[in-house]
Amino acid sequence: MSSIRIKAKDRKGMVDVKCLMKHNMETGLRKDKSGKKIPEHWIQDVTAESNGKVVFSCAFNTSISKDPYLSFAFSGKKGDSLKVSWKDNTGATDSAETKIK
């Protein structure tokens, strides 16, 4: 299952998007039980595409909370597709797609 949960709703032509991305967002400042620093590991880039066109993109620092939440809005309509994807500092990626409600 994807690490991304998307809720996208058409409100009079504006699509209200809410996403939650499951990710530890390690800051690199935390230590594990043995006192060793846990290396930083975080989502750097998030991109949202609707019907193949980029409608929103952003870059995160490690100061975005664990399991990042992101909300934005763009003009679109019910039934359109919305794909959200992320890439973290290790190069790992994930994406999820939904139909706008």
Add this chain to the structure above:
Amino acid sequence: MDRRSVLKVAGVVSAAATALVAMPRLAMAAYTEKAFKSKAGADALQNAYGANATTPSDQVKLKAPDIAENGAVVPVEVQTDMEADSIAILIDGNPSPLALTADIPAGTKGLVKTRCRMGKTTNVTAVVKSGGKLYTASKEVKVTIGGCGG
């Protein structure tokens, strides 16, 4: 807007440098080491936008709590009715202040909501890039530790 943070952001540039150098607009906001690892807000803006002269504006709406319930999850919302190209969130007191930059293509609302980590009581600044200029709004968010719940 807290005056000190304006000064801090604005102080590094000379008065003459208020006009921004025209930058080729990036198609997407992308993580850059230079901007996100900067230790000062002004440097972060310089590295992200090629300029760091800012103007406080009531057109930039920043929603953040006066007292954070938990510094690990502070809800922050930036919204503007201006024609925004980009939105950024700066948390002054964090080791690297720039928390987020968002690219706002045409047809997308000048809005971003997220949850941030804050190490201590400090100013949160919302930055909106519009018409080649940077507009800001900021407020102090208190972070408390202790008691039973925190």
Add this chain to the structure above:
Amino acid sequence: MNHGMKVFALTCALVAPFAVAGNGSTAEHIEAATAAYKQVAKETGYQWTVTVKTIKAAQKALDAGDDAAARKLAHQAMDLVEATRTQAKVESENWKMRVPK
């Protein structure tokens, strides 16, 4: 320390916690505090985390060869056990006055 001595130490501890302070080895004092702690817990259900911590600290000091510090901590633990016992006794009636009428 055999069982008889343990009971003896415990009895001393319960009857007059300070009387025992000058006699016996530090190890015995720690054991007496531990036994008293368990006894009060069994009788009343009242246990303080700080007592356990103090007993552990006493043992650690003893293991490290700091007899004086260990002895002091053992006595502190015994005081805490006594305070726990007092709390249990007083509360067996006093809780009722906090019930709204």
Add this chain to the structure above:
Amino acid sequence: MKKIIRNVAFGLVGLSISAASVAGPEEDRQAFRKFYENRFPQVQPIGDFQNGVYSILPAAREQWEAIEEFPPYELSIERGEEIYNKTFANGKSLKDCFGEDGAVRDQYPHWDKERGMVVTMELAINECLEANGEKPLKYKKGAMADVSAYMSYNSRGQILNVEIPSDDPRALAAYEMGKEQFYTKRGQLNFACADCHMHTSGMNYRADTVSPALGHATSWPVFRSKWQAMGTLHRRFAGCHNNIRANPFKAQGEEYRNLEYFVTYMSNGLEFNGPAARK
């Protein structure tokens, strides 16, 4: 250290002893509810106490509402749903114990007359697992909190209605034990649940405002920002006891089950709205 002890002991001895309470559970509940109505008249309607400390703290409520926009416990509900629908080795599943969607919150905690004990939902989940040859889950967090979150989510809107059957004096005794727990000072810091969550509710302990106890039982399990994870009610009980330097009791042991019986009964009439996010 000695000074603290002396002060504690002095405080204890200094208290006067009042007459024993003789009221029954229903009178208790009404007096309990009235206490909070008088203390927080701004909480309207009374059902809003289901939102815990946010019912009395408008500034914190705004942040909480922002978190509830996409609450972190949704991931837990999903995991819980998977566990709930998973087929056991014997071909059965949790559905065979709790129905298609597990919306059974309003049946717990209840008095089990046959066994003479309070049964909570989490206890019942493990009993179902064990009866079917499955491994029981740990009570405070993880998979148990997830299953509980899923079942709780499906139970939203149910009205708390804990019963203390009058034909079994042991049920009343269990309730009384829970009640005594709630009002009894424990730990080195010498606090009763009621000291913080009743008599100083709404006031600050260092940086934190203490929540009212009315509504305490309506929203579990909870995703706590402090934990960065889910936890059950008994996890929180243990956390509170640790805070006041009292050794916590065992999760799902008699003490905490009876305490849950009491606090849930006190919130009878409120709506169940778990799982929830808390600071």
